[in-house]
Amino acid sequence: MKFRVRSLESKETLKVEVPSPCSLQDLKTAIAHKISAVSESLRLSLNRTDEFSAAPHELLQSIGLTSGDLIFYTLNPDAFSSGQALAHDKSSFGVGTSVSECKSARENKGSVLLGRTVVGVASSSPGSEIPVRSSASGETVSLVSGSEREEKRVSEDGHDKNRDLVQGDGSGSSAPEISILDSFQGAYDPGEKLVDMEIDQVALVGKSDSVPGFLKKVLKEEVDNVKGNHSRLLIVAVHGAFLESGFVGFDSTKGCIIDGFRLPQGWASTAKPVQRMDYSVPALILPNSSVLDSVALKVVSLGKFVSIYGSVVGNSNVFHINLDVSEMAPAIDSIHKGHGSSDGTSGSADEKTVFELWKLVKDKLSLPLLIELSEKTGLAPPPCFMRLPVDLKIHILECLPGSDIAKMACVCLDLKYVSSNDDLWKQKYSEEFPLTAEEVVKGARWKEKFANAWEREKMLKAMEQRRESPLGFHQNFPMRRPVPFGSPSFIIGGDYDRLPGLLGGLPFRIGGAPRFPPRRFSPHSSLGQFGV
Amino acid sequence: MSESTEKKMVRLRSSDGEVFEVEESVAKVAKTLQDMLEEDCADAVIPITCVRAPILTKVIDYCKDQVMISSSSSTTNNPNERTEQERKAWGQKFMEGVDSSTLCELLVASNFLNIEGLLNLGVDKMVSMIQGKYPQEIRDMFNVVNDFTPEEEEEIRNQNAWAFERDPYYKKRSSSK
Numbered sequence: 059m060k061f062r063v064r065s066l067e068s069k070e071t072l073k074v075e076v077p078s079p080c081s082l083q084d085l086k087t088a089i090a091h092k093i094s095a096v097s098e099s100l101r102l103s104l105n106r107t108d109e110f111s112a113a114p115h116e117l118l119q120s121i122g123l124t125s126g127d128l129i130f131y132t133l134n135p136d137a138f139s140s141g142q143a144l145a146h147d148k149s150s151f152g153v154g155t156s157v158s159e160c161k162s163a164r165e166n167k168g169s170v171l172l173g174r175t176v177v178g179v180a181s182s183s184p185g186s187e188i189p190v191r192s193s194a195s196g197e198t199v200s201l202v203s204g205s206e207r208e209e210k211r212v213s214e215d216g217h218d219k220n221r222d223l224v225q226g227d228g229s230g231s232s233a234p235e236i237s238i239l240d241s242f243q244g245a246y247d248p249g250e251k252l253v254d255m256e257i258d259q260v261a262l263v264g265k266s267d268s269v270p271g272f273l274k275k276v277l278k279e280e281v282d283n284v285k286g287n288h289s290r291l292l293i294v295a296v297h298g299a300f301l302e303s304g305f306v307g308f309d310s311t312k313g314c315i316i317d318g319f320r321l322p323q324g325w326a327s328t329a330k331p332v333q334r335m336d337y338s339v340p341a342l343i344l345p346n347s348s349v350l351d352s353v354a355l356k357v358v359s360l361g362k363f364v365s366i367y368g369s370v371v372g373n374s375n376v377f378h379i380n381l382d383v384s385e386m387a388p389a390i391d392s393i394h395k396g397h398g399s400s401d402g403t404s405g406s407a408d409e410k411t412v413f414e415l416w417k418l419v420k421d422k423l424s425l426p427l428l429i430e431l432s433e434k435t436g437l438a439p440p441p442c443f444m445r446l447p448v449d450l451k452i453h454i455l456e457c458l459p460g461s462d463i464a465k466m467a468c469v470c471l472d473l474k475y476v477s478s479n480d481d482l483w484k485q486k487y488s489e490e491f492p493l494t495a496e497e498v499v500k501g502a503r504w505k506e507k508f509a510n511a512w513e514r515e516k517m518l519k520a521m522e523q524r525r526e527s528p529l530g531f532h533q534n535f536p537m538r539r540p541v542p543f544g545s546p547s548f549i550i551g552g553d554y555d556r557l558p559g560l561l562g563g564l565p566f567r568i569g570g571a572p573r574f575p576p577r578r579f580s581p582h583s584s585l586g587q588f589g590v
Numbered sequence: 591m592s593e594s595t596e597k598k599m600v601r602l603r604s605s606d607g608e609v610f611e612v613e614e615s616v617a618k619v620a621k622t623l624q625d626m627l628e629e630d631c632a633d634a635v636i637p638i639t640c641v642r643a644p645i646l647t648k649v650i651d652y653c654k655d656q657v658m659i660s661s662s663s664s665t666t667n668n669p670n671e672r673t674e675q676e677r678k679a680w681g682q683k684f685m686e687g688v689d690s691s692t693l694c695e696l697l698v699a700s701n702f703l704n705i706e707g708l709l710n711l712g713v714d715k716m717v718s719m720i721q722g723k724y725p726q727e728i729r730d731m732f733n734v735v736n737d738f739t740p741e742e743e744e745e746i747r748n749q750n751a752w753a754f755e756r757d758p759y760y761k762k763r764s765s766s767k
Contacts, residue, residue, distance in 0.1 A: 465728070
């Protein structure tokens with residue numbers, strides 16, 4: 059049975075496959091394995107609001123789950139109402155935003171700095187306590203059956219009382235902002251938390267990319283016909299790349315269009331050493347589903363190699379590629395089978411091989427054929443950017459900043475795959491963020507690393523802006539120098555940077571000109587040099 | 591002066607059949623042609639199959655200019671040699687008014703003919719066109735069809751959501767969402 063599972067928070071969708079008689083517990087274990095979490099902390103729901111109430115050993119069929127269902131999951135014990143839990147009180151979800159913002163940090167045993175909001179929800183025992191947020195003070199108090207726990211929490215927070223007072227004094231509306239700021243501080247102060255957070259995000263993001271889109275769809279349809287036959291696997295991959303280029307499969311013996319991602323019926327059962335596949339484009343298909351012009355591919359299996367000859371029907375030009383079955387097919391196979399494996403490094407060599415295969419088919423077969431077909435029939439040729447060879451596209455992407463590459467990935471299927479190249483992201487990461495030795499060794503999934511580092515910088519930036527804001531409440535915070543990792547360029551500014559020791563005693567400037575001429579002394583200098 | 595010996599002419603034929611006659615030194619700016627000429631495997635007309643005439647004209651303009659720079663700098667040592675700034679300005683002028691489809695064709699041509707300088711100019715131009723644009727703007731600029739299914743598009747947008755939010759390096763822009 060196959061299921062789609064979607065994270066409630068990140069909306070990330072994964073695919074999970076379980077053996078057919080399967081209990082709820084087995085499914086949880088499978089999902090937990092995928093997202094690298096503990097199955098006990100996993101909550102599942104079909105409708106995003108009610109958790110599955112069945113006993114762990116009950117079979118999925120008896121709960122009413124069928125293959126293909128979309129299941130929502132969360133690690134937040136209070137996100138779904140579970141029937142037994144007391145967490146029905148909707149008011150307790152007022153903290154929603156701040157909870158999800160610092161969710162990952164909270165899982166690292168909710169540091170005191172994260173503030174009470176988080177501590178209250180962090181407890182993983184639903185039913186025993188209800189976090190309640192008082193809107194006036196921005197405080198969250200946990201109602202626990204035994205009162206010692208609460209006392210303990212208060213004493214934990216004891217030295218943070220000042221902060222709470224500040225929150226209380228401020229207007230009610232500023233309170234949520236403060237709690238978010240708190241969570242930033244908590245999450246970004248100690249280096250170890252950063253690493254944990256990164257791992258957590260990597261576990262939640264990604265994996266869906268390990269099987270390239272062009273393979274995923276055709277393999278899903280044709281997996282029964284492949285069955286370990288390597289040259290067939292290769293044919294399926296070439297077919298996938300062709301469909302992705304904009305071609306439509308066409309059954310020349312029956313004279314009809316093939317819907318979806320299938321190959322012509324019975325292609326795998328013929329014993330002929332030469333296979334023929336026909337393709338056309340949607341614009342050349344008549345309403346009665348006959349085809350004006352088409353492209354023919356001839357696939358010749360010669361021992362270790364598969365040769366593919368492509369030509370526009372009626373033209374003499376023949377395009378030709380040779381594929382090494384023993385090299386390409388195992389890579390496709392392992393990427394397809396290793397869908398669930400979380401080890402990025404071993405898969406990356408296979409991913410590169412498949413990318414090379416795709417590039418070869420694209421540059422040497424599908425694109426030239428598409429251009430020739432459109433020239434012959436007078437159709438508009440493929441868009442100019444799409445006609446660039448894959449290497450040139452990569453070269454252009456290499457010259458763009460990371461955020462623009464990510465936007466390019468959202469343009470179309472082709473660019474999505476080109477921009478998923480791990481080496482590209484590794485290069486971008488090293489350009490835009492300082493590399494640590496550990497990261498160099500780890501190598502793989504650089505895009506996720508880049509995105510995480512990016513988010514980190516953004517939060518720091520937000521924190522910086524908050525500090526410079528004229529509210530003034532933050533003077534009582536235990537201030538720390540942020541940014542344990544490089545790039546000091548954007549933490550410049552604010553009185554704190556110029557006068558680290560004086561902050562508490564100085565009135566804050568609200569807008570206006572700087573009180574002191576900037577940069578007449580170094581940021582860490584003592585006041586003596588200032589000549590006061 | 592080497593010019594007297596290099597008066598040999600080379601004929602190039604574009605994909606649409608137009609024949610261009612250029613000095614050998616000009617043709618040799620393109621590494622691909624240089625290799626062919628040095629191996630003497632191109633005596634009559636060299637077909638440049640993937641480059642149309644208007645594009646080939648532009649490419650030849652570039653090559654002629656390169657020959658002019660290199661010959662003037664080798665004979666008179668310094669005065670005519672361009673500074674870095676002048677080179678940049680010249681490159682910008684050369685690429686001025688080039689639209690996206692011409693640019694792509696120029697890229698393909700310089701890639702095929704292996705003219706590194708022109709390729710770099712083209713890539714720089716391309717980067718400046720793409721930078722800071724949102725996916726739909728990029729699609730509009732290059733006439734690219736959005737071939738994602740709605741689910742796929744949602745997925746890829748979610749995966750790359752970080753890039754769409756206010757970024758720390760650039761000024762805040764109006765959001766496309």
